[in-house]
Structures are given as structure tokens and as C-alpha cells.
Amino acid sequence: MSEKLQSVKNSLKRPRKKSRLPLIVGASITLVMVIIGVISMFWIPQDVNVSDPSIRMLPIGTPHHLFGTDFLGRDVTSMLMTGVRTSVIIGASAAFLSLFIGTLFGMLAASISKLDEPIMRTADIFMAMPGIIFALVLASTIGAGYVTTIFALTSFFTPAFVRVTRASSMRVLSEDYISVARLYGRSRLFITIRHVLPNVSSILIVQFTIYFAAGVLSEAGLSFLGVGINRPSVSLGMMLHEAVEQIGITDPLGVWPGLGIVILVIGLNLLGDGLRDYFDPRFSQRVR
Amino acid sequence: MDNFALKVEDLVVYLDDLIAVRGVSFVINKGERWGLVGESGAGKSLTALAIMGLLQDGWKTSGAVLHDGMNLLQASDKTLSARRGRTMSMVFQDPTTALNPVAKVGKQITWILRHHMHVTQKDAYEQSLVLLNKMNLPRPESIMDSYPHQLSGGQRQRIMIAMALACYPELIIADEPTTALDVTVQKQVLRLLDAAVTERNCGLLLITHDLPVIAAMCENVAVMYGGRIVETGKISDVFTNPRHPYTKGLLASQPTLDNIDLDGGTRLPSIRGSVPPLYAMPDGCAFAERCDFATQKCKELPELDNQIQQVACWNPVAEARKGA
Amino acid sequence: MGRFILRRLAFFAITLLTTSVLIFTLIRAAGGNVAAILLGKNSSAEEIHKLSTELGLERPLPVQYFEWMGNFLHGNLGQAFRSKQLASHLIWSQAPVSVPLSLGGLILAIIIAIPLGTFAAKNFNRPSGAFVAVLSQIGIAVPVFWAGLLLSLVFGVHLHLLPTGGWVPWSENFVGALRSLALPVFTLGIVMASTLTRYTRTAILDVMNEDFVRTARASGMSRRVALIKVGLRNASLPLVTVLGLLAAEMVGGTVIIEKVYSLPGISRMILDNVTAREVVVVQSTVMVIVVYVMTINLIIDLAYGLLDPRIRVGK
């Protein structure tokens, strides 16, 4: 009678596993970029601030200057390596600080009801502000540089972490086993740290990579405006700033820093998406 | 014209390598009320959704679902959507999420009438009022002008039923239509459904965990377990004289006058163990792990036998064993 | 709805107040000695003190804040120390560049993203849908200014279709002004569209899994009709919220794009005045921008209230 069941059984296909490709590609790109950044801390082909007018604007592929030289004869390879380092450091620091502060306040808001309103309204206010304008003002009043940029980015990334942490904490706090823990006299804050943090950590890791990417983009934008990273430091956005200021948009050197940013950001976003799929509880249940 | 409202033949529903419904067959004649019972996860909802062609993306089907002169499993979304709401309709479990939150109730009901019956807006409006009236909804005009969030769960479920009945379908499927409602409202809603079937002579497939409801409303019952129908027949036969060990356990775990222990409240026997998960569904009888009568033979898949009260079991409960 | 509007208005006012304090503190506390900077390196302490007093910069900061805010609320945005030009005049003079650029970009983004995101959601399990998803993923990773550089290379330098920079005032040559805004608006539009496309896709996919879409289909809507009649309308709710966030991104994008295309807009004005330590002008300009973004946000919030009957009608 049940021929259908038999024929279906014979034709069954293993579920198409959700591809791990984004995770692998994203992680690889990120890793390569981080490695380039680390190498640049110990070794670069040439000092990024040493100019040599006799070798201005060398083309790509010149021996000793793989990516050529700029309008002052500075080595582009070295600048690119250093620029990648700057992007990674600033993006990661801003994302990490926001993660740290945001998680703290998010958990406070979720577990201490008196603090909920004030914290969330403050987050709303920061969220609605045009961050770049503030960064611009900040950079020109207290001076541009690493610290200012990281500070500005952190201020505007933190609310997103506060929201995510609070929302996820609220969800976990409403689960049954939490009520049991409460019956045993645990404080909400203790429960949040003990039970909620492990539960929301995967969401936060994903959020971290996304804001890492956002940090890279924002730093590049600020440096392009000339209010982020300046000489003697080097950043990818700043290289584009110099190229456009000095030569104009036709400068072939305008291509590489931009490409560097795009690759790094795509890598991070892929990593974030990949991690999200990897952590997704619905998905992992299904895989069983 | 067929005299059945629905004929399901060897329906298999699966997602990738998980088979949730494993060969289900039954016929619902016009005017017939069928109850579908079974433990959570038995595949009741998926059977219903497969019939309606409303399975989520990724689910596949095999077998045949005959209704309105065609095999619905092979019909396109367009063909199906011309039937849904007109010749067959479905009432879902949770009325709080089942109505479009941004459209007025009136718009949602009249759309069905205008779409399927091609009546004017004015006629659709009048007919909707009549429908709501029949559903014992007071002040239908104001209900037509309300958004779902302004109404109670019971009101919303009545609206859902009104929508399901709007075009005089041949078949109504109700998937736990009262689970989300409180007890007094449950009765009223079921009575409405019951009256509608009588009045319109349509087929009803009522999915519920509430055996007394089925006993009160339906003529026939199918008991599902592990994606299969394990026992089916007339209510009077199945409920008084269960032949499948699972049905027997299910009935024994219902509170009745017999098993209320007057000294110490109720002590209901429950079936030990739990339904095997889909990925670990045995090839043989799905109930074997929990069955007191299991034998070597049960490693093979039992089919429904040819009795009037059909059972799929190698060692069906005999009349004599009933009391044991 | 009434309470909802009141709440929104209150939030609007509180946000503006908080932001104004923040702006003032940031610019004044961190700005160094304004008079010293205005006078240059070779100025004596007396001169500096004299100018400070003259400009009213010696008074306690709270007093200065309330004076500034009081004037601001009366429409007096202050003036530049050196040129004595009115801040309102300076701001007004760049509005014809920045306002059309920012709003144009936002509108273009919406026009591109809603259909594209809908398409991607509708075809989410087909190659065409995946292609759009990948495209928006790449678009999100491209910095605005680099997109601007590439676009002006292609359309300006190579194809000679549009100017790659500079500005022709509206009054001088309307078409010329349009042409000089074309590439900037396009750049801003497609960059913001990438983000919005992604949000649209997710919002629609989420909505299509809702119970009420299943009900709609159970009552006779085909997939396509359910998407258009029920899906889009419901997906518009989360999307409206996203638009609010985009408004802040829009200002950032505008500032950067003006730089790429050397447009005499808000970013040049702020940068110039920040460098010149024209603190009052900067304070007021930033405040005006914040008001601009917040007003867009407020309109969006109210629109949300109108779109969602659960807020509009109440119980």
C-alpha cells in the first residue's frame, strides 16, 4: 500500500548543507588582512614617509616598488601594508570597545529595571545623531588621530550593542529555567551574567564582525575627509585623500587603497554572515 | 461529480531526508466530519498543510490529494489559489497572528467574496454582515470596521471561521481551532463549526488533542502516530473498542469518570516514553519502543488492515484484552 | 495616536536638548583658546584676553550656552568672529547644494532598493535572487567616496557624460546645476540603496513567513498576490524604521560626497569654519544638521504611526 513511502525513501537526498563557504572565505580574507597588518608592524619594504623625488609616480610592477610610488616617490606597497594595519586596528578597537561598553549597559538595562529607561533613551539619542558630523568636529577640536577616531566610532557604535544585548537578555530572562534560578534567590544581575551572557555571546560575536567592518568604512571616510588618520600615520582612506588632492581622480593609485577597503569589509561581512549561520540554533537543530 | 470532498492517497510529506508524513490515506465524504488525533509531532498539521498546498518552502510531497476533480499535489500555485477559500478552506490554530494586522476585518472578508464570487463590494459587504451575524458576533458593522488587534481572540477565531465559510466550500480543515481560546469560547466556536457543516453539507477535518470534542462532533476518527494513520473508523467503534495499543493508551490517559481516583484526585495513566524524532524514525512500527505488545514482527511496517475499524498493528488489542 | 505623537514630540525635544549640550561642550571644552587661535601665534596675553572679553568668551560656559541656545531658538544663529557673516546666511548659502543632494540620494535609494529587495526576496531560492543579494553585499562594502571616484572616472573622465566636480548655481544655469548634482546624487543613491535593498529583502522574507500571510494564501491569494497585497504593506513597517537610521547615514554620505565632487556644500563649510575656529558658526551649523536629521526621523516616526493601525487606532 505504501509504495510511495518506499519510493520517497529511495529518492531521499541529504539536506543541502548550508554552505560554509562564506565563513571560510570571510575568515581567510580577514586572517590574511590581519597577518599583513601584523607583518607591517615589524617589516615594511620602505619607510612610508621617506620621499624620493627622483622616483615619483612609478607604475605598478616596478622592481622594488611592487605597487609603484606616489607623487612624492614614496613606496605604495609599504603604505598599503601600513594602511591595512590601521584599518584593522581602528575597526577592531572601536568594535571591541563598543562591544564591551554596550554589553555592560545592555545587561544593566535588562536586569535593573530602574536603569532600563535612562539607558535605552540615551542609546536612542546617540543612535539618531549623525555620527560623522560629530567625528568631524571632534577631530578638528581635539585633533585628529587614532584615539579621536576610535573614541568617535565607539560612541556611535555602542548603542547598537546596548540594544542587541538588552533584547537578547530580555528574551533569555523570560525563559523558564531562569525563573527557577530566581526562585533560588539569584539576583537578576547574577543571572544575566551567569546565564544570559553565554546565550547572547554568539549574537554579539556576529555583531562584532559587522561593526568591525563598519569601523573600517567609517575610518576610511574620516581619513578621506582629512580628519581621521594623518601623516606620519598612514591609512587607506588617507591614501585616497592624498591621491585625489594631489593628482585628481585619474590617479591610478586611487584604485588600490579602495580595493583594499572593499576586500577587508567584504571579508568581515562574509565572516559575520557565516558565523550567524553557524550559530543559528534553528539551523543546527535541523542538521541533526 | 465526486461524492467525496477529499480523497488522500498514500500521502508522503518530507523535507530533505526527514519524512514527516509516511503514507497517509483517507476519504472524507460530503457532510462527513472527521477527527484527526495524535500526539504532538505526529504529522497532523503537515498533512493538513499538504492538502491545502501551503507547506513551507522546501517541503515536498508524494501521493495524491484528490479534490474538486483534480490531484492538488500536481496543481500549480495559481490553480490551487483558485480553490483555496472557495472549494476548500482552513482555520488555523492561533487567531492572534492569523489575521493581517494592517487591514480592517471587513476588507479581509469582502476580499474573499469579491475574489471568488465576483460580487460587487456592496454585495460582499452585505454578505459579510450576514456571515458575521451567523457567527454570533454582535454589532457586525463595527467589527467590519475594526482592525484585528481591537478584537478578542474568540472574536478573531469566529472571523476566521466566517472567512473559511464565506464561499460555501466543500471541505473545511480546522487545525486545533480552539486551542488558543478559553474554555467557554471553545464550545461556542466548535458549535458554529458544527452547525456550518450540517447546514452546508461539506466535509470537515478537525484536528485536535481534545478527544471529547471529537467524540461529540465527528462521526469518524483517524489516529495518527509517527506520520501514519494507525487506526481509523467510526467514533463509536474506535473510542469504545480501541484496537491499536497507542489508541488504547491515548484513551486511557483521558480523564473520565472511571479513572478519577476518589481518594487522591486524578491519577491518569500515561504512555511511557515519547515519539521518536523524525531522524530516528524506525522502519517498522513507530510505536514499538513504547508498546507493551511489541514482538519481533513489529520490526516490519504494519499496514492498515481491511476491517471496518482499520488498524495498523501486528498484534491488535483483542476484544478480550480490553479490560486488561 | 495622540499619546504617541506627544511621546514622539517629547523625545524630539529631549534629543535636541541633549545634543545641543553635547555639541556645545565638545566644541568649547575641547576647542582650546579660541581668541589665541584667532589672533595667531605672535599675540600677547593681553591682546588675547582683550579679544576674549570682547567676544564674550570669558564668561562662564553655562551662561554662554544659554545665550547661544536662547538666540538659536529665536532664529538667531550667531555670526562669524572674523568676517561677521551671519551663520544663518552661511548655512543658507550651501543649502541649495546639500539639501537636494541628500534628499535626492535618499529618494533614489528608496526607488532602487524597494523593487530590488522585493525581487531578491521573491526569488530568494533562485540564482537571480542570490545575485541581487550578492550585489547588495558588495555595495555595502564599497566606501562612498571610492564609489564616487570610480563613477566619476567612468561617467566623467572616460565617457564625458557628466561633470566630475564643481558647481553651477541654480540661478545661473538650472540644467547645469542638475548636471553637477547628477553623479553625486547617483553615487549617494546607489550606496544607500545597497543597505536598503538588504533590509527590504530580509523584511519581506520575514513577513512572508508570518501566519497572516498563510491565512491570506489559504483564502485564495496566490504567492504573488499575497506578496503584493499583504507582504509589502506589512514589510513597510520595519522598513520605515530603517529609513530613520538611513537618515543619519545620508548626512555622512553627503558630507563625503561633497568632498569627492568638490561641491561647495555643508562639509566644506563646516571644515572651513572648524579650521578657522569659528566656534559659534560651527555650533549652530552642527545644530541645524541635527535638527534636519531629527526632523526627518520625526516625520518617519509619525508616518510609522499612520501606517500601523495598532498605533493609529489603539484598542
Ligand SMILES: Nc1ncnc2c1ncn2[C@@H]1O[C@H](COP(=O)(O)OP(=O)(O)OP(=O)(O)O)[C@@H](O)[C@H]1O
Ligand atoms: N520546519 C520544520 N523543520 C523540521 N521539522 C519540522 C518542521 N515543521 C514540522 N516539523 C516536524 O514534522 C513533524 C510533524 O509536525 P506537525 O506540525 O505536522 O505535527 P502535529 O501533529 O501537527 O503536532 P502538534 O500537535 O504539536 O501540532 C514533527 O516531528 C515536527 O518536528
Ligand code: SF4
Ligand atoms: S505493531 Fe507491534 S509495536 Fe506496533 S503497536 Fe502493534 S504491537 Fe505494538
Ligand SMILES: [Mg+2]
Ligand atoms: Mg499541529
